[in-house]
Amino acid sequence: MKHRLKPRPSPTVHAAFPGADASAAPLAPTLSARLSQQVLRTDASGMPLEWLDYREAVRLHCLGQVAYCFGTPLYSLRGGTNARSGLQTRVEVSSMLATRGRSFDPGSVRGDYVPPLNNETLFRRDAHLCMYCGNRFPHTELSRDHVRPLCRGGRDTWNNVVTACRRCNNAKASCTPEQAGMQLIAVPFTPTYAEYIYLKGRRVLADQMQYLLAHFPRQSPLHARIQQWRQ
Numbered sequence: 001m002k003h004r005l006k007p008r009p010s011p012t013v014h015a016a017f018p019g020a021d022a023s024a025a026p027l028a029p030t031l032s033a034r035l036s037q038q039v040l041r042t043d044a045s046g047m048p049l050e051w052l053d054y055r056e057a058v059r060l061h062c063l064g065q066v067a068y069c070f071g072t073p074l075y076s077l078r079g080g081t082n083a084r085s086g087l088q089t090r091v092e093v094s095s096m097l098a099t100r101g102r103s104f105d106p107g108s109v110r111g112d113y114v115p116p117l118n119n120e121t122l123f124r125r126d127a128h129l130c131m132y133c134g135n136r137f138p139h140t141e142l143s144r145d146h147v148r149p150l151c152r153g154g155r156d157t158w159n160n161v162v163t164a165c166r167r168c169n170n171a172k173a174s175c176t177p178e179q180a181g182m183q184l185i186a187v188p189f190t191p192t193y194a195e196y197i198y199l200k201g202r203r204v205l206a207d208q209m210q211y212l213l214a215h216f217p218r219q220s221p222l223h224a225r226i227q228q229w230r231q
Contacts, residue, residue, distance in 0.1 A: 037074055038201060040096040040208045048197050048215055052097075060099060061091045071095030071207045095205050115196035117158055119144055124199045125191060126163035127225040132172070132182050137165050147188065149174045158190035186221065195222055 038051040041060075044067045052060075058077055060066050071094045079089040115121070122144060128136050131145070145164035148154030151174050162184065164172070172180045191199060194215035198204065204212075209226070216222060 034075060037095075037203065037205070039074065039093060040071075040197075040201075040211065042096065042098045044098050044100055046098065048194050048212055049099075050197065051201055054093060057093050057097060058091050060097065061093070065099050067098045067100045069094040069097045071211070072205070095208055096211060113193060114158065115191055115193065117156065117161065121191070121196065121199040122158075122161060123163050125189075125195075125222070125225075126186070129163065129185070130165040130168050131162035131184050131186055131188075132164055132168040132177075134185050135165065141165055143169045145169045145172060147184070148176055152176065159188050162186075162188050189221060191222075192217060192220070195220060198222070 035054045038053060039057040041049050041052050041057075043049055054075070054077070069092070074093045074095055077091045077093065079091075081088050119142075120139075123139060123142050128139070128142065130137060130142070142163050143166050144161050145168075146154045146156065147160050147162060150156065154160050168182070172182055177184055192215075194212055198209070198212045198216075201208070201212075213223070213226070
């Protein structure tokens with residue numbers, strides 16, 4: 001005689017969201033928007049490592065790999081019923097969690113670590129400002145400019161690229177800023193590992209932002225730029 005398996009119920013979510021930073025979009029009331037909030041993972045010593053989605057966060061909880069949680073509660077997920085206890089599975093997810101052991105953190109192991117360069121994090125590094133005219137533009141109107149052009153021996157590295165609006169990039173063409181009579185409003189820099197994690201975050205919550213800020217170098221240009229985002 002065949003037994004029919006009872007379908008596993010979809011997890012229900014009860015969410016409580018703290019405020020996001022000023023650069024983030026408002027939280028939508030839909031379930032998908034709630035579950036899209038990322039969780040910051042650290043190692044047991046508190047070093048920031050990566051962003052997790054809710055599935056990865058719940059998996060770590062279920063595998064017993066979470067050493068401790070901190071930050072503000074995000075949501076409570078309820079799954080299937082335990083056949084022995086008769087209790088429904090419930091996992092509480094906070095905005096940050098630490099996993100057991102000391103995970104590989106290239107930012108702390110290697111002093112020469114350089115994060116991968118891409119336009120999304122570059123534009124966030126420069127606060128979506130054109131580094132020549134100083135105006136803020138949407139992502140679609142920005143471009144990557146090589147301060148020292150590639151045709152003049154420049155390299156495609158963090159210290160040689162800035163965010164530029166398409167008009168300024170076209171005006172500069174294949175010249176250096178000096179040759180084009182244009183001046184940079186800020187010097188390009190290579191983000192540290194913690195800074196890169198921040199730049200990779202989507203809708204970074206206030207407590208997550210404060211935690212990452214504590215791991216930034218004291219002289220990091222991002223301190224001032226984040227203040228601009230809040231205004």
